[in-house]
Amino acid sequence: MENIMETKSLHLYYGDNQALKNINLQMRKNKITALIGPSGCGKSTYLKTLNRMNDLIEHVKIEGQVLLEGQDIYDPKVDVTMLRKRVGMVFQKPNPFPMSIYDNVAYGPRIHGIKKRSQLDELVETSLRGAALWDEVKDRLKKSAMGLSGGQQQRLCIARALAVSPQVLLMDEPTSALDPISTMKIEDLMVELKEKYTVAIVTHNMQQAARISDYTAFFLVGEMVEYADTEKMFSMPSDKRTEDYITGRFG
Amino acid sequence: MENIMETKSLHLYYGDNQALKNINLQMRKNKITALIGPSGCGKSTYLKTLNRMNDLIEHVKIEGQVLLEGQDIYDPKVDVTMLRKRVGMVFQKPNPFPMSIYDNVAYGPRIHGIKKRSQLDELVETSLRGAALWDEVKDRLKKSAMGLSGGQQQRLCIARALAVSPQVLLMDEPTSALDPISTMKIEDLMVELKEKYTVAIVTHNMQQAARISDYTAFFLVGEMVEYADTEKMFSMPSDKRTEDYITGRFG
Amino acid sequence: MILELPKQAQREEIYKSRRNKKAVETVFEIIFILCALVAVISVVIITAYMIFSGGPAIGKIGVKEFLFGEVWAPTAADPQFGILSMILASIYGTFGAILLGVPIGLLTSVFIAEIAPKKMRGALRAAVELLAGIPSVIYGLIGMIVVVPLVAKIFGLALGMCLFSAILILAVMVLPTIVNISETSLKAVPRELTEASLALGATQVQTIFKVQIPAARSGIMTGVVLGIGRAVGETMAVIMVAGNVVNRPELFGSVRLMTTGIVQEMSYSSGLHREALFAIGLVLFVFIMVLNLILNAVLKKGAE
């Protein structure tokens, strides 16, 4: 099995406060990896280290390595914008830009130098199709994205991320703001996406993790307690704490 | 069994939106009644009709009757402040006033005309004892309440409510913001309180409802689906939807 | 479903940093820093100018003679530069304005935030904003034409231009500042506190005075401090109603405040006289700076 991303003895500190402790995790290519754990355990923090969104925060100190196809992404020579193009991110709350649906999706490609109208049109369509949103919005591409429902907005954000054709797609609780039907659509989508992309998803919903992911990592107060095949993790976790958490005994 | 509060065919509308539909519920004296149901089903709304906190919201329309010991509390002649003195409320998020611990507890009694220092001292002590907080704060009564931990603050709010000696105590998810240890303390407290007060509690935590309440009402999109003895409700709910909810099949 | 993405959008080396992109970033960052520096430089230059043009005069006149001298005779054969009367007039004027403006302003803000019918609030706010937007010269005009004769009539004065008239005008002028800021901070009082109080059986008025106003204290203080700043610094409205004679301040006597003292003589003064006027400016400036520090302290305390 091929690993696309890998973290080696990763430690992360917010000021004096250690948020990640010695994380070693290999993310398999074209698989969905779910990150679970109680609130504040460091899931989001971990996700953000994977495309250096933590750079925006002050006083963050990172030790260890994060490799993308064997290259250390924290190497000073790395161009962060190129990295983020390859490792895309979808956030917990849908955050479309206050512009048209079309412009939202075209935003990334334009940044990365695509100017030709026909090419953009094509990209926007494929991305929206990819995010299972095309049919719902194809007649209103020029309308503001703010008029979409929450679920549609979230899929738009996914389309926006797809439009720059990332290798890895990071999703931080992408369905927590959504109703059950939208949630289902996005779950289906993720499963489809993994044919072409590698997906990492943070979720609070154990059922969701069980339903869609191939691998699951369980975090607890900054540590990765267990990382395993999802099926195995949910049927017979090797760590007592994982079991407690999965069966709802705390959290 | 004596009923202290009772609602008869209660309907409540926020503008055009009906939030409560035909609620008939008798709250037993000196018992704990738990209100459960998925988010948005109207639990908080129902609780607030019991001491007319809904009066603060515009465009609320209420039909039906809410009786406190047989008196309709929505009678125009009713003095709302006296009603609220009799039907106290503790909120989801601890909300102590930004003043000393002592002044927080003495706030209600002072408002209701108690000025004598000795009397206030005594009331503050009994209320804090009642809320199982006395030992922790007796040496810092003059310190700001903002310096207390979340669990202590919540117990302070309970003490503050007790200080006006209500008959009924309404609690809206009083432990949702708290850590497990604080939660346990407050649960113990509630069980103690029911000897002297009648308690209604909204909770999202099924285990909590099962642990502490005598009666449970299950709400779903504005309707009260089922109301029964807690033990019965959790062992053999009579409604399919209740069962689905309790067993975690939705919500 | 299979995604077909154009070739151009395929993998690129993450090391391939585009140099001109970096350069643009840097250039803009520098431009933004420079913009930000303008504010700092302005303050530095203004401060330096105030000190260099006002400081020496204080030295020549003597700190004590300047700040505590009561005779202001800048063009006399033996000139004297004592500004005590002006300082006192400024302080009294400001104090009076605050004394009148704060209670009215605070209660008005309570009215707007809590009591007024919802539909009225917008109109009220608009009215207060209008009050804030009216140029001070117009207050001066109203003061001259309406207030001054009225004060003269009511109190039987020969001339209505006096400290009292100035106080009335200043009180009106600080009102919107106090109303606006108090209202904002009253609205910012967490709803939970209000609910908690009401749920304990407190009436609305009790809740306002025992919970909401105390909780909004730091915001209200901010309003007061800003109001003081506005009153101390106001010039044109005051010059039109205060009489402008350097007198030991009396409520119904003609007074000259620090600000009006500067305007009154600035354009024709020369030599030590002009420096002395700058020195008044310096005193005013220091006053405002101190206020500012107090304000910051208040805000910081509020944030805790």
Add this chain to the structure above:
Amino acid sequence: MYKKLRPMDLFLRGLIWLSAGVTILMTVGILAYILVRGVPSISWSFLTTAPSELTGTIGILPNIINTLYIVLITLLISTPIGIGAAIYLTEYGGKSKFVKIIEFTTETLAGIPSIIYGLFGFMFFVVFMGLQYSILAGGLTLSIMVLPTIIRTTQEALKSVNPLYREAALGIGATRVHMIRTVLLPSAMPGIITAIILSIGRIVGESAALIFTAGIGVKMLKLTPAGVFEHLETSGATLTVQLYQYAMRGEDLGVSFAIAAVLVIIVLLINFATKRLARRFRCG
């Protein structure tokens, strides 16, 4: 449980109503007084001529033009600088000491009374820079004066832009400058326009800082290419300054009130515009 009378409540309630009543009556009174006395004196020729000593007529066209000039110069200088500074403070500075210093100085600038700006502007621009009493000197002085308004309001606008937009843009690989240009500034635009309108209000209402810098000239603008620029070098009274002149001399109170009415109408328009924008701001 039935209602009872609470005298203290009633008393305090009465005080609140009284205070609010005083404030409202005063506002309405001031407004009505000015409009009633001023509007009848506004005529077409009053608005479109220059005053003349030779013919003894009074007109405020030069004052209107001077006001526009000063507004324009001030905004041309302070808007870009103010926005740039605000961007630095919200997007680059973080919580560094430098940012604290800038924020403190901005506060300071905001607190300095306009008479001090007048003094400073006179010493620095009029005398030291040799600009004499001129519209340019006035505009430069006011540029410093309104800077804090623009910085702070823009800062607020930038801060209130949904932080998720920033993450989203950067998450796709946009550079910071690109993100600012394509996402931040458009979203903050209503706030920035509000800042500009607030500044216009401040400039239009200013007098103390202008009397010593822009002076009290009432020269007509010469409508030649050179004249348009030459006007910057002449002194010029804005409407407010002119109002002060007429009011203090009391020669013709009708004129003072007419100008006051014009100013009040401008203030009303400005307030109305900011309200509209704020509403759009909230929805957008």
Add this chain to the structure above:
Amino acid sequence: GCASKENSSTPSENSSSAGSSSSQSDAALSGILKLSGSTSMEKVAKAWGEAFTAKNPDVTVDVQLGGSGAAVTNVNDGVSDIGNLSRALKDEEKNGLTENTVALDGIAVAVNPNNGVEDLTIDQLKDIFLGNITNWSELGGKDASIVVVGREAGSGTRDGFEEIVGVKDAAKYQSELNETGQVKNLVATNENAIGYVSLDYVDDSIKALKVGGVAPSEATVKDGSYTLQRPFLMVTKGEGSALAQAFLTFALSDEGQEVAKSIGCIPVN
């Protein structure tokens, strides 16, 4: 006399004496000419400015106020090209300045038209302004306290008045105002006020008292019988710019003096 526009229509036959530049260069003149100083001279300076611009359309004449004291400071600082003074230069001010007497002016002692008093002696004025006499009844008026108003410390009018009346730096004012027009306004609106203004500001809204039995007018000022008088001066730094010189020449020309007279000033001879 100089009292008002109506009665000053006699054409002046005076010719200019101070200026020397010829009028053929007028056509080439352009630029901005900045004046500042005396508020008493505001009217005449602006009137000359208008007339001068009418002849030389490319010239802008920009008149600032500030009082006579400002004239000297501003000319020395280069803030103004010409300074207007409603008094003679003091010795210490003469350094490097060229002075031109462009008109004469009387200082009118102004009271409210409803005031019964008509005539005061210099000594009575002195007592009033020193605060020795504080009630109009002491002067034959009604029983009301006197409101003494004056000008700020740099004013030429104040300087001239206090000098002649003998209350230099000793006058006790109840209000100090910045401009001639403000004094006029206050006196016009306050029945008990007394102040002093330039003669060309006198109109129906105020009453100019006789001083020692002499009413102020062009004739009494010119023959010196009205003692409260002073010159109007325009000063330049050194020779002044060509534009300034041309302006002064114009002011002192027959045409210029006619303009001065038309707005109520007393021409120089």
